[in-house]
Amino acid sequence: MTTWFPVALKLVGRRCLVVGTSEEAPSRVRALAEAGAVVVATAAFSPADLDGTWLAVLADRDAELAARMDRECETRRVFFAAVDEPRFGSYSHLALARAGNVVVAIGTNGEAPALARRLRELFQDLFARSGLAAFSERHAALRRLTPPARRRDVLGADVRDVRLEGELVLPARPEPLDANAGDPHGSNGR
16 A cells, blocks of 8 residues: 655646546545645546646546556646546545644545545545634734744643543444445445
8 A cells, every 4th residue: 555645735826637527527626726735636647637737637537548647647747636546546535524724634545535534524624613713814814923933832831731621433334344235225225
């Protein structure tokens, strides 16, 4: 398994390409646009689409196209991710939970996106219930008002009592893995 290195990218004003027509495409376009990227969306891929592109996403589940885009992006040094195809690309999307200026990213190396989404939902709910957005804004304002030489002590004291309480509960899975377990009719559709 490849271990990924998580980073936060500044995409303001950078050209980003989203290829595909799947249900994933609009959310990828929206997320990139919210980050300030100049987003170009297209239903079909042409290598010329990568000209001037900084980051590319294949939103359709198409292994053959993912392999082709991966080669083209690697040659041009363009960051690339293919939805549901973690073996292709130079990065994977992370599930983001946000509260004001706090961002928590959850990744599974592209191997368990449903788990990452669920954990994001749990963190998002936790952040909302705790009032983290307002707290983080107040803390950021305190940082701006505090002289650099005193920041470590003052800001450390401000967050000293921040804590998580509770536990993460996972379902017991003693039975063998079955991809059709969520389908009451099984794989034959009956």
